[in-house]
Amino acid sequence: xxxxxxxxRELFKELWGRGFAVxxxxxxxxxxxxxxxxxxxxxxxxxxxxxGKSTSKDAVYIPKKELxxxxxxxxxxxxxxxxxxxxxxxxxRFLKPNEGKETEKSSKFAKSEVMKNGRTxxxx
Amino acid sequence: xxxxxxxxRELFKELWGRGFAVxxxxxxxxxxxxxxxxxxxxxxxxxxxxxGKSTSKDAVYIPKKELxxxxxxxxxxxxxxxxxxxxxxxxxRFLKPNEGKETEKSSKFAKSEVMKNGRTxxxx
Numbered sequence: 001x002x003x004x005x006x007x008x009r010e011l012f013k014e015l016w017g018r019g020f021a022v023x024x025x026x027x028x029x030x031x032x033x034x035x036x037x038x039x040x041x042x043x044x045x046x047x048x049x050x051x052g053k054s055t056s057k058d059a060v061y062i063p064k065k066e067l068x069x070x071x072x073x074x075x076x077x078x079x080x081x082x083x084x085x086x087x088x089x090x091x092x093r094f095l096k097p098n099e100g101k102e103t104e105k106s107s108k109f110a111k112s113e114v115m116k117n118g119r120t121x122x123x124x
Numbered sequence: 125x126x127x128x129x130x131x132x133r134e135l136f137k138e139l140w141g142r143g144f145a146v147x148x149x150x151x152x153x154x155x156x157x158x159x160x161x162x163x164x165x166x167x168x169x170x171x172x173x174x175x176g177k178s179t180s181k182d183a184v185y186i187p188k189k190e191l192x193x194x195x196x197x198x199x200x201x202x203x204x205x206x207x208x209x210x211x212x213x214x215x216x217r218f219l220k221p222n223e224g225k226e227t228e229k230s231s232k233f234a235k236s237e238v239m240k241n242g243r244t245x246x247x248x
Contacts, residue, residue: 016158021201023160026150034140036147040164044202077145078168 007054007086008038014092014121015041035069040079041124047079048124050094053109054086061106067097085118087111093118131178131210132162138216138245139165159193164203165248171203172248174218177233178210185230191221209242211235217242 008024015022020041037049051070053060062083074081082094093114100107132148139146144165161173175194177184186207198205206218217238224231 012158019200021160021197022158023147023164023201024150026148034136034146036145040147042201042203044200047202073145076143076168077147077166078171079166 008052011039011050011052011084011086011092015039015124018121018124019043020124035073037070037073037081039084040077042079046124047077048082048094049074049077049079050082050084051097052084052086054088056088058087058112059108059110060085061103061108062100063106064102065105067100067107071097083109085109085114087115090115092121094121094124095119132176135163135174135176135208135210135216139163139248142245142248143167144248159197161194161197161203161205163208164201166203170248171201172206172218173198173201173203174206174208175221176208176210178212180212182211182236183232183234184209185227185232186224187230188226189229191224191231195221207233209233209238211239214239216245218245218248219243 012022012024020043023040025036025038038052039050041048049070070081081097083097084092084094086092095114095118100109136146136148144167147164149160149162162176163174165172173194194205205221207221208216208218210216219238219242224233
């Protein structure tokens, strides 16, 4: 979750306020022994597995391995995998794991692209 | 989760081994600010929200409030609420939240009843 629990709780509350039931993972990203997303949210119709990142930079690099694990978890669980990105002083945006630009070991999510193409909380 | 993380991890692994994707809650029972089950598990067909308890005694008392929160979470999420019980030297059994015997503030799940009527891991 990057900047950690404050931003994570904020996303939790935003989703809860929109009618989702939300479950948070005990640990984030690389620290987990079993693959699971940062957040699992469902309103009974849509189920999302979300890997969340917040940053003060202009791009976020997410290791391909982390994205692959998110997709694998969602395949098994039956949820839609999403990358949730929050650039400082901007609203959350959500993209599919494959919507980043691939580098050797990571996928790059650039702020300009994300803010243009990402889905908002209200789109979920 | 009562006896805590060792038993919880054990249940996690049993479910994972049966094809479920499993998400664990960061904190257990009463310590949570938002209602969420100890474990959320799905194989893409069945989604279970599980409140898990392990004990060396002959009965488990679960506060009605905890069961009501489990049911409320699952109503919102779209999962089947289950109480998971593990009596020492016995296998896990799973019951519906309303299958206990109501006392004033709790529901009592007695070992003899649970071992007779509860579903096994393979039944899930």
